[in-house]
Amino acid sequence: MNFKGTLPTLILEALAAEPSYGYRIAQGIKERSQGVLDFKEGTLYPALHKLENEGQVESYETVENGRSRRCYRITKAGRAVLAKDRAKWRELSRAVTMILGEA
Amino acid sequence: MTALEQWLMRATRCLSQESRTKVRSEILDHYGASRDEAIGSGATLQEAEATALRALGEPAEANRLYRQSLLTSSEARLLREGNWEVRAICSRPVLRWLVLALPVAVFLAGIIALFCRSNNLAAELLLVSFCFSVLLHGPFLPIYTPLRSRIYRGFKWAALSAIFLMAAWSSGWSGSWLSLGCLWTVGWIEWRRISIRRKLPISRWPRQLHF
Numbered sequence: 001m002n003f004k005g006t007l008p009t010l011i012l013e014a015l016a017a018e019p020s021y022g023y024r025i026a027q028g029i030k031e032r033s034q035g036v037l038d039f040k041e042g043t044l045y046p047a048l049h050k051l052e053n054e055g056q057v058e059s060y061e062t063v064e065n066g067r068s069r070r071c072y073r074i075t076k077a078g079r080a081v082l083a084k085d086r087a088k089w090r091e092l093s094r095a096v097t098m099i100l101g102e103a
Numbered sequence: 104m105t106a107l108e109q110w111l112m113r114a115t116r117c118l119s120q121e122s123r124t125k126v127r128s129e130i131l132d133h134y135g136a137s138r139d140e141a142i143g144s145g146a147t148l149q150e151a152e153a154t155a156l157r158a159l160g161e162p163a164e165a166n167r168l169y170r171q172s173l174l175t176s177s178e179a180r181l182l183r184e185g186n187w188e189v190r191a192i193c194s195r196p197v198l199r200w201l202v203l204a205l206p207v208a209v210f211l212a213g214i215i216a217l218f219c220r221s222n223n224l225a226a227e228l229l230l231v232s233f234c235f236s237v238l239l240h241g242p243f244l245p246i247y248t249p250l251r252s253r254i255y256r257g258f259k260w261a262a263l264s265a266i267f268l269m270a271a272w273s274s275g276w277s278g279s280w281l282s283l284g285c286l287w288t289v290g291w292i293e294w295r296r297i298s299i300r301r302k303l304p305i306s307r308w309p310r311q312l313h314f
Binding site: 021022023026039040041042043045046047049050052053055067069070 | 158173305
């Protein structure tokens with residue numbers, strides 16, 4: 001399903017619970033959407049870099065199972081953006097439901 | 104060359120060396136995790152590698168997105184070589200004092216013209232001294248925070264606009280194409296700098312990005 005523009009919000013949501021690395025973030029989004037949001041994983045990292053440049057997430061190196069990994073965690077600014085995005089999404093979703101009706 | 108190497112080569116086209124290394128490292132890590140999981144769920148090595156590569160998607164699309172979020176090679180070059188004038192001036196005391204003194208000298212000339220009741224000349228000289236001061240004194244000012252740099256850039260664009268309007272006004276707009284031609288280069292470099300500012304966190308901004 002096309003969900004253009006919402007990937008940064010989904011990444012922030014995935015990181016809100018705990019810090020994570022790219023592959024786990026991608027799998028988490030796919031699993032939580034029960035496979036509906038099946039995006040190309042090569043597009044995940046540019047979105048993560050953009051969020052990092054904007055100060056919404058920060059990255060750090062960690063070692064897991066003997067493998068060096070770049071992990072990401074949400075910042076205070078990221079949580080504020082996520083809260084705003086959630087409110088916007090609820091409003092949009094309610095408005096569309098009012099027009100299309102409950103399924 | 105493996106299929107993954109080809110994917111990486113296409114996805115990192117036109118990126119700077121630092122960006123390439125970063126992309127390479129994160130994609131190799133991602134690919135490894137994806138392949139290991141596929142093997143764990145019973146796929147053969149070939150199947151697992153094909154699945155992991157397919158999951159990455161189109162390299163051209165990844166490249167387009169990477170170029171929006173990471174430095175390209177031309178932007179990295181602009182950062183490396185873009186401030187040689189400032190370095191040249193700041194490293195030579197004679198040049199440094201000359202640059203500092205020039206706007207002051209024009210300002211004093213403007214004041215003298217004002218006392219001699221040459222009001223038009225005085226106004227022009229004072230405006231020129233303001234513009235020179237903004238453009239030449241920038242590197243010597245303590246500008247290293249986003250707010251200060253935004254204020255400075257506002258003054259800089261005001262000065263550049265004033266120079267253009269003054270040149271166009273004095274030549275009756277007949278030479279304005281020449282002024283526009285000169286300002287085009289400045290505008291282009293500034294456009295590139297805006298792009299670089301978006302791609303680098305403020306903590307990693309070199310000093311020249313503040314101007």
